[in-house]
Amino acid sequence: MDKKILVINIGSASKKCGLYSESELCSVHMEKTSDGYIGTIKVGDNKEDVQIIQTDYDDVGAYLMRVAGEKNIAQISDVNKIGLRVVAPGAFFQEDKIIDDNYIQALTLAQEMAPLHITPVLEELNKIKMWSDDISLLGISDSVFYKDMPTEAKLYGLPKELAEEHGIYRYGYHGISMSSVLDKIKELKxxxxxxxxxxxxxxxxxxxxxxxxxxxxxxxxxxxxxxxxxxxxxxxxxxxxxxxxxxxxxxxxxxxxxxxxxxxxxxxxxxxxxxxxxxxxxxxxxxxxxxxxxxxxxxxxxxxxxxxxxxxxxxxxxxxxxxxxxxxxxxxxxxxxxxxxxxxxxxxxxxxxxxxxxxxxxxxxxxxxxxx
The missing domain is CATH 3.30.420.40 (ATPase, nucleotide binding domain)
Structure with missing residues (x-):
């Protein structure tokens, strides 16, 4: 059986998870509301609104794999890569990388700079690391899109030495979205x-x-x-x-x-x-x-x-x-x-x-x- 890729996108008020082969096999989109959570499962062209509880939201990857198993789409053993959207400051995170111990250490150090996004990624990593040693974990950079942005757009009015020492520059985020939209503009225009x-x-x-x-x-x-x-x-x-x-x-x-x-x-x-x-x-x-x-x-x-x-x-x-x-x-x-x-x-x-x-x-x- 062809190996599958699971991708997890943890936002500040939503979580999305999708299972892919040559195309999307199934996905779930969960959102926070004032009353709790709402969710939508998509399999092929079919969408279904579902009830989401806190434990589902907290473990979105396991939730989707459970759905995939129930619908005879795939099991965890069919997955060989899991990609997580990573929103983190620093040049280290301006490229897609294998998540190893060094990566997790760097992410932990960056946690205090972007806690709203990094904390839930680390929590998700702690869960999926226990699934299998045969699955590669990948950090998909949300800022690499801006890596070659003009220098004058990256700089703050700080002393140069201080900015260099602490890596304080404009890194930009939502780059994954920008790449997706840019591809669609090419198709449209x-x-x-x-x-x-x-x-x-x-x-x-x-x-x-x-x-x-x-x-x-x-x-x-x-x-x-x-x-x-x-x-x-x-x-x-x-x-x-x-x-x-x-x-x-x-x-x-x-x-x-x-x-x-x-x-x-x-x-x-x-x-x-x-x-x-x-x-x-x-x-x-x-x-x-x-x-x-x-x-x-x-x-x-x-x-x-x-x-x-x-x-x-x-x-x-x-x-x-x-x-x-x-x-x-x-x-x-x-x-x-x-x-x-x-x-x-x-x-x-x-x-x-x-x-x-x-x-x-x-x-x-x-x-x-x-x-x-």
Whole structure:
């Protein structure tokens, strides 16, 4: 029997897992909601909504393999590679690699820099490492897409020696998604337009500028905390405000980290929820805080589009992708409103919605990463 590849994509508010051979055999997509979890199983062209509980969400890889076994698709013994999306700062993580003891050590050291993404990956690794010694574990880099981004886009205004010593540069994230969308642009257009901006909008969001298919700037930075306000992440904030909170706000570093990653963004602004769909419903019901949170979010995305259009010297194509970007016409309309000077409007041929397929991109890259 042909060996299979299992890929696991752990996001800040969702988990996706897929089993692949020459194509996708089956997959599951789990999402957090205010009421718990929702899940969708896909086998071939058939989709089924399923009830997800905490233990399912915590062990998404085992859950999908259980489904694959029940449907006579595959067993764990049929899997020879498992690829995990890795969101971690540092040049070490800007390439796809075999996950060995050195890799896990490096990931553990990086954990304090991106805890929201690295902690669940380490937890997942601890579980799947027990499956079989014959399965190669692969770290699929979410930042390698930006590896050759212009130096001026990577640098912060820090002393050069300090940046070099600690590796503090703009690494960028959601690169797996960007690669997937770029491939689909080629299929859609037959050619890659010169000046593209891709808005990956979900619980975590990235806006990326591409010229001739190559990234020239991106909104996330050293960690996935930078950029537009996100579901529960603060996004851009004056470093002086962070220092003030440390000195005068009665917050220690760990408490501040928890607040910036898990209690800010749309959740912090609205005081209600990190989920855009729920905020839209609240705004329509007259909730002023929900409306304000959505306006701050869409205005921030719009600012990046304007700034990146200036860097690109114009704009040929504006792409919306990921959960919010694909599903919410309301959010797309708010972002596009006021961009008429760029010949951008919701119904413009320059504005497209392209579903991302990070799982297929990960599976493709796992094939070419050395292993069994």
């Amino acid at each position: 037959g050619d890659v337009p010169e000046k593209i901006i891709i808005c990956h909008l979900g619980s975590g969001s990235t806006v990326t500028a591409l010229k001739n298919g190559q990234p020239v700037d991106t909104s996330m930075g050293f960690t996935p905390l930078e950029g537009v306000p996100m579901g529960s992440r603060v996004g851009n904030i004056d470093a002086g405000a962070v220092l003030y909170l440390l000195k005068k706000g009665g917050l220690d570093a760990s408490t501040l980290e928890e607040m910036l990653y898990k209690k800010s963004g749309l959740l912090g602004l609205s005081g209600k929820t990190p989920f855009v769909k729920e905020l839209i419903d609240l705004e329509k019901a007259g909730d002023i805080g929900a409306g304000e949170a959505l306006t701050v979010f869409t205005r921030a995305v719009k600012k990046y589009i304007g700034a990146y259009s200036a860097i690109l010297g114009g704009l040929d194509l504006l792409v919306f992708t990921a959960t919010i970007g694909e599903r919410s016409e309301y959010i797309r309309a708010k972002i596009c409103s006021g961009l008429e000077h760029l010949n951008i409007s919701l119904d413009s041929p320059k504005v497209v919605v392209i579903p991302t397929n990070e799982m297929a991109e990960m599976a493709k890259r796992a094939i070419y990463t050395s292993g069994n």
